[in-house]
Amino acid sequence: MVDVDLDDPVRRRFRTLGLAPGAVVQVTHRGAFGGRVVGVGADRLAIDAGTCRRVAVELVVPVSPLRVGGVS
Numbered sequence: 001m002v003d004v005d006l007d008d009p010v011r012r013r014f015r016t017l018g019l020a021p022g023a024v025v026q027v028t029h030r031g032a033f034g035g036r037v038v039g040v041g042a043d044r045l046a047i048d049a050g051t052c053r054r055v056a057v058e059l060v061v062p063v064s065p066l067r068v069g070g071v072s
Helices: 008-016
Strands: 026-030 036-040 043-047
Touching: none
Parallel strands: none
Antiparallel strands: 026 036, 036 043
């Protein structure tokens, strides 16, 4: 996450859930009306479409798994 353009109470709630600038999240599901389910660590959180539009993210491409001793 890069930035969130949300009211202070919602911003604070996001922060307590681990959704703050600098957090790495993964979209796990896309809803029919634009909402998303995102993974933050072991947690999954549903976010409505209106809120999703107010959250700025940056795509991070995962690197390949570390190989140690020829085993991945």
